[in-house]
Amino acid sequence: MSDWRMPLTDIKVPEQDVEAVLDCLRSGWLTMGPRTQAFEAALAEFVGTPHAVAVSSGTAALHLACLAAGIGEGDEVIVPALTFVASASAARYVGAQPVLCDVLGPHDFNIDVQDVERRITPRTRAVVAVHFCGYPAQALALRELCDRHNLILIEDCAQAIGAVVDENGRQVGTVGELGAFSFFSKKQLCVGEGGMVSSADPELAGKVRQLRSHAMTSGTWDRHRGHDPAYDIVDIGFNFRLDEPRAALGLSRLPRLQQDIAQRRALVRAYRERLAGTPGIEVPWSDLAVERSSHFAFPVLLPDREARDRFRDDLKQAGVQSTWYPALHTFTDYRHLTPQGGLPGAEQASWRHCALPLSSSMQESDVDLVVEVVRNAVAQLA
Amino acid sequence: MAIAESAPELPLFDLRLEPQDFEAVAQTLRSGWLTLGPRTAEFEQAFAEHLGARHAIAVSSCTAALHLSYLAAGVGPGDEVIVPAFTFAATATAAIYCGATPVFAEISSREQPMLDPEDVAAKITARTKAVCVVHYAGYAAAVDRLKELCDAHQIALIEDVAHAPSASHQGRKLGTWGLAGAFSFFSNKVLSVGEGGLVCTDDDEVAAFVRSRRSQAMTSGTWDRHSGRTDTYDVVALGYNYRLDEPRSALLLSRLQRLESEIERRRELTYRYRELLSQVPGIIVPFEDSQVPESCCYVIPIMLAQDGRQSEVSAGLRERGIQTSIFYPSIHKFTAYRERFPDISLPVTELASRTELTLPFYPHMSNADQDRVARALTEVIGT
Numbered sequence: 079m080s081d082w083r084m085p086l087t088d089i090k091v092p093e094q095d096v097e098a099v100l101d102c103l104r105s106g107w108l109t110m111g112p113r114t115q116a117f118e119a120a121l122a123e124f125v126g127t128p129h130a131v132a133v134s135s136g137t138a139a140l141h142l143a144c145l146a147a148g149i150g151e152g153d154e155v156i157v158p159a160l161t162f163v164a165s166a167s168a169a170r171y172v173g174a175q176p177v178l179c180d181v182l183g184p185h186d187f188n189i190d191v192q193d194v195e196r197r198i199t200p201r202t203r204a205v206v207a208v209h210f211c212g213y214p215a216q217a218l219a220l221r222e223l224c225d226r227h228n229l230i231l232i233e234d235c236a237q238a239i240g241a242v243v244d245e246n247g248r249q250v251g252t253v254g255e256l257g258a259f260s261f262f263s264k265k266q267l268c269v270g271e272g273g274m275v276s277s278a279d280p281e282l283a284g285k286v287r288q289l290r291s292h293a294m295t296s297g298t299w300d301r302h303r304g305h306d307p308a309y310d311i312v313d314i315g316f317n318f319r320l321d322e323p324r325a326a327l328g329l330s331r332l333p334r335l336q337q338d339i340a341q342r343r344a345l346v347r348a349y350r351e352r353l354a355g356t357p358g359i360e361v362p363w364s365d366l367a368v369e370r371s372s373h374f375a376f377p378v379l380l381p382d383r384e385a386r387d388r389f390r391d392d393l394k395q396a397g398v399q400s401t402w403y404p405a406l407h408t409f410t411d412y413r414h415l416t417p418q419g420g421l422p423g424a425e426q427a428s429w430r431h432c433a434l435p436l437s438s439s440m441q442e443s444d445v446d447l448v449v450e451v452v453r454n455a456v457a458q459l460a
Numbered sequence: 461m462a463i464a465e466s467a468p469e470l471p472l473f474d475l476r477l478e479p480q481d482f483e484a485v486a487q488t489l490r491s492g493w494l495t496l497g498p499r500t501a502e503f504e505q506a507f508a509e510h511l512g513a514r515h516a517i518a519v520s521s522c523t524a525a526l527h528l529s530y531l532a533a534g535v536g537p538g539d540e541v542i543v544p545a546f547t548f549a550a551t552a553t554a555a556i557y558c559g560a561t562p563v564f565a566e567i568s569s570r571e572q573p574m575l576d577p578e579d580v581a582a583k584i585t586a587r588t589k590a591v592c593v594v595h596y597a598g599y600a601a602a603v604d605r606l607k608e609l610c611d612a613h614q615i616a617l618i619e620d621v622a623h624a625p626s627a628s629h630q631g632r633k634l635g636t637w638g639l640a641g642a643f644s645f646f647s648n649k650v651l652s653v654g655e656g657g658l659v660c661t662d663d664d665e666v667a668a669f670v671r672s673r674r675s676q677a678m679t680s681g682t683w684d685r686h687s688g689r690t691d692t693y694d695v696v697a698l699g700y701n702y703r704l705d706e707p708r709s710a711l712l713l714s715r716l717q718r719l720e721s722e723i724e725r726r727r728e729l730t731y732r733y734r735e736l737l738s739q740v741p742g743i744i745v746p747f748e749d750s751q752v753p754e755s756c757c758y759v760i761p762i763m764l765a766q767d768g769r770q771s772e773v774s775a776g777l778r779e780r781g782i783q784t785s786i787f788y789p790s791i792h793k794f795t796a797y798r799e800r801f802p803d804i805s806l807p808v809t810e811l812a813s814r815t816e817l818t819l820p821f822y823p824h825m826s827n828a829d830q831d832r833v834a835r836a837l838t839e840v841i842g843t
Contacts, residue, residue, distance in 0.1 A: 085686065089492040096486045099707070103482055106475040108647035108654035134520055134655065137676070137701035163676055163695050170698050263494035263705065264682070270494040270705030271520065292523075292549055293796060298648065304466055307774055307785045311549050311794035314556050317523035321647065321654030323485070323707065390691070401685065402692070409695035411677065 083397030084448055087264045088437045091327075098330035102323045110291070110319050111299040117325040118274075120332050121259075125239070125251050127276040129283030132325060133290050136236035136260025138318035139273035140168035143256040144204070146275075146285035147230045149174050153203040158189040159405045159424035161208040165234050166406055166415075168258075174203065178407055178415050181210075183423040184379050184430050185362050188215040190423060195223055197417075204230040209238030209250045210403075211433070212266070212342075212374035213367050217243045217253040235276075236260035237374035239267050240339045251276040256286075261328055266342070266372055266438070267335050269324040290318040338438035342373035348442050349376055349434065352449040358385075358456040362431070375433040377402075378452070383429035385459050390432055392455035398448055401433045469781030470820040470829055473648040477715075484714035488707045496675065497683040500709040504658075506716055510626065511633045513641070513660040515667035518709060519674050522622045522644030524702035525657040526554035528673055529640040530590060532659075532666040533616035535560045539589035541618075544575045545791040546809045547594040551620050552791050556800075560589065564792050564804055570744050570763045570812050574601035581609055590616040593638070597787070598650065598758035599751050600629035603637045610638075618642065621660075625651045626719055627756040635660045640670075645712060650726070650756050651719055653708045674702040725823045726757035732827065733760050733819075736834040742766060742841045744815075761787055764815040764841070774817055776840030782833055785818045 102113055114132050122130035133139050149155060155169035159178040166176040180193040187210045194205055205224055207215045217233065224231040231254035235241075239259055241250045251257025256279075261272030277283040291297055293315035296305050346368055350361050360379040363371070380386040386402070393400050405428040407416040434448055488499060500518050508516035519525050535541055537559030543551045545564040552562035566579040574596050591610055593601045603619065610617040617638035621627075624634045625643055635641025640663070645656030659670045675681055677699030685691065730752055737745045737760075744763040747755070764773060774784045790813040791797055792804040819833055 081688070082686075089494060091489040091492060096489045099485060099489060100482045103477050103485060103711075106477065108475065108652065135701040135703075163678070164701065167676065167698060167700075268494065270707055271701070271703055292553065294549075301785065302467060302471060302783065304468070304778065306771070307783075308771065308789065311791075311796050313796050314553055316553075316557075317521040317550065317655070319521075319655055323654055324705075327489075327707075394688075399686070404692060406695075411695050411697050 081397070082399045084399065084435045084444060086399040086401055086433070086435050088439050089263060089268060090439045095327055095330045098326045099323050102326040108322050109298050111322055113322045113325040113329060114320055117329045120329060121274055122276070124332060124335065125249050125276055127252050127257070127278060129277050129280060131275045131283055131286045131290065132320040133273045133275060134318045134320055135271050136258055136262060136273040137164040137167065138290070138316070139258035139260070139275045140164055140206070140232070140234060141171045142286045142289050142318060143232050143258050143275055144168045144172045144174070145289055146282045147204060147232065147255060149203050149230070152201060154199060154201045156194050156197050156202060156205045158206070158208050159407055159421040160187055160403060160427055161210060161234065161406065162236065162403070163406060163409065164236070165206050165208050166412065176415065177202070178417065178421060180421045180423040181427055184360070184427045186367070187211060187362060187377070187427045187431070188213060189220070191216050191219045191223060194220065198227055198229070202227070202229060204232055206232050206234050207254060208234040209241055211371070211377060212238045212241055213363055213371040214238065214241045214243045214250050217250065221253050230255050233257040237265070238372050239265070240335060240372035242370045252278065255279060256282055266339060266374060267328065267331055269327045272320050272324050272328065289313060289315040291315060292317060339372045341438045342436060343368065343371070345436060345440055345442070345445055346373050346376050348445045349449065352445065353378065353452065356453060356456060358459055359452065362427070373436065376436040377431040377433045379430045380432060381430070386430055386432050388459060389455050392458055393451060396451040396454070398451050399435060402428070402431055404428055468778065468783035470783060470833065472783045472785050472818065472820055474822040474824070475647060475652060476824055478718070481711055481714045484710040485707050488710040494706050495682050496703045497706055499706045499713065500704055503709040503713040503716070506713060507658060508660065510716065510719070511636055511660055513636050514662040514664070515660065517659045517667060517670045517674065518704040519657045519659060519702040520704055521655050522642050522646065522657040523550040523554060524674070524700070525642035525659045526550055526592070526618070526620060527557050528670045528702065529618045529642050529659055530554055530558050530560070531673065532669045533590045533618060533639055535589045538587060540585060540587045542580050542583050542588060542591045544594050544809070545806055546573055546812055547596065547620065547788055547791065548622065549791050549794065551592055551594055552797070563588070564806055566806050566808050567812060569808060570815070571746050573746055573812050574599070575606065577602050577605040577609055580606065584613055584615070588613070588615050590618050592618045592620050594620040595624035595627060595634050597746070597761050598624045598627050598756040599747050600627060600634055600754055603629050603634065607637050622649065623758040624756055626723055628754050636662065639663060640666055650723065650758050651712065651715060653711050653715070656704050656708050656712065673697065673699040675699060676701060722823050723756045727752055727755070729821070729823070729825055729830070730757040730760065733821070733830055736830055737762060740834055740838050740841065743837070759787060760819045760821045762817055762819060763812060764817065767811065767814055770815055770817060773840050776843070777836055780836040780840070782836055783820060786813070786816055787818045789813050
């Protein structure tokens with residue numbers, strides 16, 4: 079399908095997953111029902127959260143998290159500038175204002191807790207902690223900060239399912255009032271389009287559950303199972319439902335997730351070992367962070383933007399796909415949110431990084447191939 | 461009273477997929493490419509051709525399709541969108557997403573339970589930005605008259621075609637009369653996939669707008685980057701994740717090949733059902749036989765002649781293993797709407813909502829099962 083010698087991500091769907099989806103299709107029941115319930119229960123157990131609510135995407139998860147948290151007109155939501163745009167769109171969907179804060183910098187792309195504190199105003203209602211590239215942000219420090227200022231903490235776990243925040247293995251999505259996950263096709267756990275909201279608070283989870291399906295007091299499945307056909311609509315909700323084939327796919331893939339993450343980590347360790355000491359290339363994050371990350375992406379750092387762009391061209395020539403994440407305030411629609419003094423950490427991290435191929439289906443020999451291409455490309459830069 | 465936690469013998473709908481559908485989904489899954497890509501593009505093209513529309517843009521649901529259609533029509537804060545209240549809530553809710561106010565107009569009658577152009581005309585104000593017509597149960601509403609009316613007032617006509625893929629009016633497919641048509645591929649629909657929807661339009665700007673906003677208003681997608689077409693992207697507006705994914709597009713594309721033959725079967729069954737139901741005392745069977753050839757015959761709605769018996773008749777049928785549904789409770793009577801838009805009175809709509817029951821119906825329904833429904837209805841209504 080692609081001409082890439084080494085694509086950025088390569089999804090393998092083994093026959094047992096195909097069979098799970100076909101089983102569901104054969105059943106003829108495609109809308110939210112028993113498979114979605116089973117997927118939610120399995121996700122809750124995996125993450126270690128009391129409530130998991132499956133939704134249509136990570137964007138929908140963030141949107142519903144903001145609504146459930148009561149964020150609305152006039153509120154400010156602090157969002158790191160280096161993230162996928164949905165982290166900030168969610169605040170705008172509910173009428174709130176995203177306030178961009180900086181990230182730590184090229185050595186750690188995650189949200190800078192001190193900068194968050196500087197940007198708190200009387201209108202601040204919430205902080206979105208993005209666990210970028212799978213590496214956990216300083217969730218516990220943010221929890222303490224949010225508690226001190228009476229703010230809601232929403233964890234954007236779209237890239238980080240299975241990452242842990244402490245030495246006890248506490249997972250991302252269990253520290254904030256709400257956590258938003260993505261099952262988009264490039265993610266560690268992918269179903270195509272899909273997402274999930276986690277929460278320990280039954281009221282917040284109930285609100286998310288209600289709003290994902292038009293705030294209807296009963297669903298198609300309930301009515302199929304003999305509930306009265308009458309229902310009420312008690313709020314302005316959405317159609318952010320997942321359907322059964324996607325739940326079946328997720329449910330089939332979930333038991334392999336921990337193993338897939340371990341493979342991703344092994345590949346990242348291999349990358350880091352092989353790249354250590356290569357002149358002109360640095361790697362962000364510490365060895366400890368690598369142990370706690372669930373490894374959505376593997377970024378490396380080049381000296382500057384110009385070198386990064388040339389480096390990426392060379393990789394492309396050699397058939398190795400790469401990507402990079404623009405900082406939000408460089409987008410046309412977000413430029414006006416650039417604070418005084420800019421966001422130097424996000425800018426540096428964004429301009430300098432390049433994410434290399436990483437999938438659980440890769441082998442160490444693939445890493446060797448990429449590393450060779452990388453070494454040649456950096457040598458060209460010198 | 462309810463026979464709790466058991467599936468009915470005769471369900472409202474019963475979806476059966478074919479081996480070629482399974483194969484299409486299996487192939488897509490095995491390809492490993494799951495997000496918006498070549499299969500979605502292929503489905504969009506096939507569906508556009510089927511409708512005779514210039515553009516078809518697949519989205520995550522009909523709710524999403526309505527939201528993007530309204531936004532594309534320029535609906536925003538302070539605007540009004542005229543909608544029927546005898547429809548699924550999303551028709552109105554999508555206007556609220558845009559910051560606009562839904563203004564509810566009456567349906568013509570219980571026999572023709574669709575938007576009354578005269579009441580629409582009476583409800584047009586300086587703030588009206590769009591009218592959304594719902595082709596209820598798969599039958600064409602007075603879309604020609606509404607189009608004239610909207611053109612005369614320079615307001616957008618949006619078609620909610622959730623019920624009516626491949627249905628037509630005067631030889632022109634529904635969804636292609638207005639500025640945009642919003643389709644549903646929800647699991648109980650004529651062309652179903654689980655969750656899914658689509659916007660069709662002949663307007664290049666509307667198409668580009670919908671395409672942009674369905675994927676975060678990013679100037680390129682994952683597939684573009686994978687296929688080497690572009691390297692990075694800009695975000696130019698507030699967009700959404702309203703994408704469909706490839707397995708669902710593959711399923712739709714496979715099922716689209718059989719759409720016409722399934723609708724033909726639905727029409728045959730509808731004629732027979734209508735004949736049987738005409739013998740049941742105490743009910744109104746909406747629409748005329750003459751409307752069936754242009755309809756895609758999504759569901760079989762009936763109206764109980766007598767007010768106040770809906771819940772009892774529904775329960776009586778349920779006891780006999782027959783599932784029914786209410787298509788639809790009046791939107792303005794829901795708690796969320798009463799709170800926001802109090803004191804709305806739509807007597808014809810309200811009577812329809814209080815007396816409507818939707819009967820089991822699917823392309824493989826047997827004559828015996830149809831007979832059973834008609835018999836049970838006669839029994840329950842007679843008691």
